[in-house]
Amino acid sequence: MIDNQPxxxxxxxxxxxxNDPNxxxxxxxLANLTEANNMEVVGQSYQNAESIVAGTYFGLGKINEIKAMAHGLKAKVLVLNDELTxxxxxxxxxxxKLRVIDRTELILEIFASRARTKQAKLQVQLARLQYELPRLHPSENNLDQQRGGGYSNRGAGESKLELNRRTIGKQISAIKKELKAVASQEEIKSARRNQSRIPKVALVGYTNAGKSTTMNGLLKEFSAEGTNKEVFVKNMLFATLDTSVRRIDLKDNFSFILSDTVGFISKLPHNLVESFKATLQETKDADLLINVVDASxxxxxxxxxxxxxxxxEIGVKGIPMITAYNKADKTDRNYPQIEGDDILYSAIDPKSIKMLADxxxxxxxxxYEEFSLLLPLSAGKELAYLHENAQVLSEDYEDDGVHLKANxxxxxxxxxxxxxV
Ligand SMILES: Nc1nc2c(ncn2[C@@H]2O[C@H](COP(=O)(O)OP(=O)(O)OP(=O)(O)O)[C@@H](O)[C@H]2O)c(=O)[nH]1
Ligand SMILES: [Mg+2]
Known part of the structure; x- marks a missing residue:
């Protein structure tokens, strides 16, 4: 068989x-991120130290050891666990004599390869340019040739550098402008959602935990539109880079708005978090967070x-949270079951999804509190409002008006x- 895989x-x-316990x-x-960026991890090592060596990150002895090991294993790239200068x-x-990629660049590369929508692409591009700007160096001749090479004389190099800085600076402000335009459309939509009393629930959590699968499970059980509105699911880091918002209609007239968004990982680059602000806004506006965790x-x-x-870091504080321990089917524990305020479940199991909805x-x-009301027949607007924003339990039209029980x-x-009444 011919192997066509590159x-x-x-x-x-x-x-x-x-001396970090984690x-x-x-x-x-880091190994998972490296694999997610389509590279094969052939070996690894670390150095215990009191502090980072300012000019070279590792001490010289360690560098020589890594060089020998990496070349012996035919590695072409050295991936490092921190953001380096x-x-x-x-x-x-x-x-x-290896290409060096730090943790930040690695995450930026993965995000860049995953971005599909205009907003995600712009956000990633912005974070990348902001990462590159302080990394421009006088010895570099052009933007494509980011590192190494270049023996131009100092004066010429510096003016070129200024030019590159200005070009990147201009690109950054152009992208920010475009992002603002995209974000303002999103804001209009979200403002409309915020006006209504329908509660907003946001799925959050570590990447690949099963947030999108949980959203699809709830859509399948509880949405009139059902599978038409399903979101993208895949066994990989950062499958989702956008926010999707869906309406879930539970039984007895209970509805809520559910959002699914980008997953998290340790040491997310600050620039990336900054440029994904608009995407994460839905999380900040939520009435309840569901923290999806891979229990396996x-x-x-x-x-x-x-x-x-x-x-x-993104400033989400004081929002009530359910911890939802997912993928219970991959453990030997009984599920679904409620554990205190939390739940152990499997997003691919309908019974689990119903319990999560409950x-x-x-x-x-x-x-919410239950009230008995009597509205005059002329109060059509108030009636419509109740149907949209409250849970109407019963409704009887009589001569003296509409008799209602509602939460x-x-x-x-x-x-x-x-x-x-
Ligand atoms: N066995 C099992 N697999 C699950 C379950 N929930 C999700 N998965 C799988 O886990 C992988 C990741 O699921 P997603 O729903 O894409 O995860 P996510 O949290 O949205 O991930 P990102 O968008 O990448 O952050 C997929 O291969 C799913 O099929 C579950 O309950 N059981
Ligand atoms: Mg997802």
């Missing part, structure tokens, strides 16, 4: 451990911590005071 570039991964976990993530990258490339992953606890750290209902509508959100209760 050969994967071999990569050696390495990092400096500054170091091994970060290296596992431009000087460190350049020096390491000279000393190891041995690093589950660190993944939960990672999600919490990213939520802190839990969401309980949490989201817990502060009403706290913010709406004042509005219907005059109709109480």
């Amino acid at each position: 050969k994967k570039i071999k990569a050696y991964i390495a990092g400096v451990n500054l 170091f091994d976990y970060y290296m596992t993530e 431009p000087v460190q990258i350049r020096n390491l490339e000279k000393l190891t 992953d041995p690093n589950m606890v660190q993944m939960i911590r990672t999600t919490q750290n990213v939520l802190d 839990l969401i209902t309980k949490r989201v509508f817990s502060n 009403i959100a706290p913010d709406d209760q004042g509005r219907f005071k005059q109709y109480l």
